[in-house]
Amino acid sequence: MAVSSSGGHWTQLLRVIPAFSSFEVVFVTVLPSYSSQVPNNRFYLVNDANRWNKLRLVTLAFKLAWIMGKERPAVVVSTGAAPGYFALLLGRLFGAKTIWIDSVTNIERLSMSGSLVGRYADLWLTQWPHLAKPAGPRYGGAVL
Amino acid sequence: MIFVTVGSQEPFDRLIRAVDEWAAASARADVFAQIASGTYRPEHVKFTGFLDPPEFQRLIRDAKIIVAHAGMGSIIAALELGKPIVVMPRLARFRETRNDHQVAAAKHFGAQGRIIVADDEQQLPAKLDYALTLNERDRIDTQASPELLATIRAFLDDDSQKLPSSTSVNQLPANTVEG
Numbered sequence: 001m002a003v004s005s006s007g008g009h010w011t012q013l014l015r016v017i018p019a020f021s022s023f024e025v026v027f028v029t030v031l032p033s034y035s036s037q038v039p040n041n042r043f044y045l046v047n048d049a050n051r052w053n054k055l056r057l058v059t060l061a062f063k064l065a066w067i068m069g070k071e072r073p074a075v076v077v078s079t080g081a082a083p084g085y086f087a088l089l090l091g092r093l094f095g096a097k098t099i100w101i102d103s104v105t106n107i108e109r110l111s112m113s114g115s116l117v118g119r120y121a122d123l124w125l126t127q128w129p130h131l132a133k134p135a136g137p138r139y140g141g142a143v144l
Numbered sequence: 145m146i147f148v149t150v151g152s153q154e155p156f157d158r159l160i161r162a163v164d165e166w167a168a169a170s171a172r173a174d175v176f177a178q179i180a181s182g183t184y185r186p187e188h189v190k191f192t193g194f195l196d197p198p199e200f201q202r203l204i205r206d207a208k209i210i211v212a213h214a215g216m217g218s219i220i221a222a223l224e225l226g227k228p229i230v231v232m233p234r235l236a237r238f239r240e241t242r243n244d245h246q247v248a249a250a251k252h253f254g255a256q257g258r259i260i261v262a263d264d265e266q267q268l269p270a271k272l273d274y275a276l277t278l279n280e281r282d283r284i285d286t287q288a289s290p291e292l293l294a295t296i297r298a299f300l301d302d303d304s305q306k307l308p309s310s311t312s313v314n315q316l317p318a319n320t321v322e323g
Contacts, residue, residue: 006152008216015220015288019296031152033196050242075300099296105216107248123299127292140295143288144220 001073001096003028003064003087004080005048008105010034012079012143016101026071028064028083042071049082051112061086068094079103085113092120099123104143106131146272147207148177148189149200151215155182156240159232162265163211164189166272176203201225209275214246219259226283228275230260232268 002025004013010029014037017025027038030048046063049056060083068076068090076091077099078084088098100121102114107128110118118124118137126132127142148163150156160179164186167175177191178200185191195203204210204225212218214233222229233250234240254261260275262268287293 006217008151008218008220010152011217011220012288015286016292016296018287019293019300022300037197077296097300099299101292103216105245105249107252108245123296125292125295141289141292143292144223144284 001026001028001068001071001076001087001091003076003078003084005029005083006031006034008103009080009084012101012103013077014038015143016077016079020075020077023075026073028067028087030083046083051082057082057086061090064090068096072096075099077101080111081113085117088117088121097122100125100137101143102126102131102137104128110137145203145207146172146175146209146211146276147203148175148211149195149203149218150178150180150182150213151218152194153180154234154240155180156213156234157182157184158238158240158265159211159213159268160184160186160189160191162232162268163272166269169269170273178203209272209278211272213240214250214259214261216249219249219253220284223258223284224286226280228260228278228281230262230268230271230275232262232264 002013004010026042028044028046030046032045035043044067046060047056049060064086073096076087076096078087079101080103088100091098098121100114100118102110104127124137125140126137129139132139150159160177160182161184167188175189177186177189178195179191180193204221204227207227210222210227210229212229212231214231231250233246236244250261253259260271262271
């Protein structure tokens with residue numbers, strides 16, 4: 001299950017999907033028009049949210065839980081932001097292996113969602129070598 | 145054609161106003177902007193709020209240069225089609241974004257020569273004039289670096305070796321009880 005919010009998060013998510021060629025990939029994102037870019041995959045919509053709107057965060061978490069229960073993914077991967085945060089926590093709860101790839105835009109410090117959820121990811125990646133730490137995240141290449 | 149985009153989320157009126165003023169001053173009638181929910185309505189630039197991915201791709205493909213906020217969606221889209229892109233970073237102090245990550249990203253990719261950076265509205269006109277003198281460049285690959293894909297594949301392979309054993313360990317007691 002590949003999860004992200006819109007814009008650069010989604011663009012970067014699409015760029016890592018070739019690594020999952022041996023899996024059936026299901027997408028969860030926030031804009032209906034994005035389904036046109038992945039016409040052969042199952043596609044779910046959730047609302048985006050941020051830490052300043054608690055109600056939207058709760059709605060997002062419930063929608064993701066429902067999707068997660070239905071799909072029972074083996075792996076959950078996200079490039080951020082809020083939808084990925086909840087997807088990783090829920091993925092862990094549902095027994096999926098979890099991958100967090102912090103956005104390449106976060107050069108000086110990790111994203112807020114990434115720094116909160118990264119330690120719960122089985123594979124926690126930053127795209128900048130200088131942000132890697134022994135306790136995670138690790139650096140393993142970039143999306144460009 | 146010049147394509148201006150502020151990305152899929154927040155408006156960026158400071159950029160749209162600056163491009164509008166430049167279009168008027170340089171008498172360009174071929175500028176098209178995606179302004180999100182911006183309240184500044186440009187007078188010399190045709191515009192829309194949001195674009196579907198196919199329309200967005202078509203505009204990038206048709207444009208001579210791209211003008212954008214310093215968001216990775218816009219930057220990667222331009223690089224994938226080899227288009228010169230001028231970016232102006234959103235600033236937290238104007239509440240255009242929650243932090244100044246775009247400033248750092250712009251600086252980094254600008255130093256690599258992959259994008260052209262205008263720090264503010266004052267710098268934008270000269271950067272636009274310069275970008276228009278450039279030709280298309282080599283397109284970047286449409287997927288992540290081989291290194292990142294290999295990192296993920298190695299993790300997944302590792303995982304598939306672990307999964308059956310851990311699953312069978314978990315299932316064994318249950319099966320034994322039932323049996």
